[in-house]
Amino acid sequence: xxxxxxxxxxxxxxxxxxxxxxxxxxxxxxxxxxxxxxxxxxxxxxxxxxxxxxxxxxxxxxxxxxxxxxxxxxxxxxxxxxxxxxxxxxxxxxxxx
Numbered sequence: 620x621x622x623x624x625x626x627x628x629x630x631x632x633x634x635x636x637x638x639x640x641x642x643x644x645x646x647x648x649x650x651x652x653x654x655x656x657x658x659x660x661x662x663x664x665x666x667x668x669x670x671x672x673x674x675x676x677x678x679x680x681x682x683x684x685x686x687x688x689x690x691x692x693x694x695x696x697x698x699x700x701x702x703x704x705x706x707x708x709x710x711x712x713x714x715x716x
Contacts, residue, residue: 631696644704652696662689670699677701 634650662670670689677685684704692698 640702644702646700646702648698648700650692650696650698652692652694655695656689656691656697660689660691662687673701677703 631651631653635648636650637645637647640646657665659665662674666674666689670687674687677687681704686700686702688698688700688702690698690700
């Protein structure tokens with residue numbers, strides 16, 4: 620958020636939320652009404668260190684069971700959303716760590 624809103628001269632709003640994902644996990648999101656994403660934004664090519672690190676950690680903990688999405692909002696701004704399963708993959712399949 621520091622990078623996305625720091626250049627804005629106007630007041631920006633940030634929403635942080637969490638919700639159950641059909642009782643089997645959780646959705647977390649951060650949404651703002653700042654400048655938004657560049658039109659050709661691609662998470663793999665344009666993400667900064669924070670998003671890359673978050674994506675990597677989610678992959679290590681949950682594999683394909685977790686998702687990180689970054690999308691532009693229709694009215695401007697950006698939403699970053701994490702979708703998490705109920706437990707790390709190792710716990711789901713009975714592996715011990």
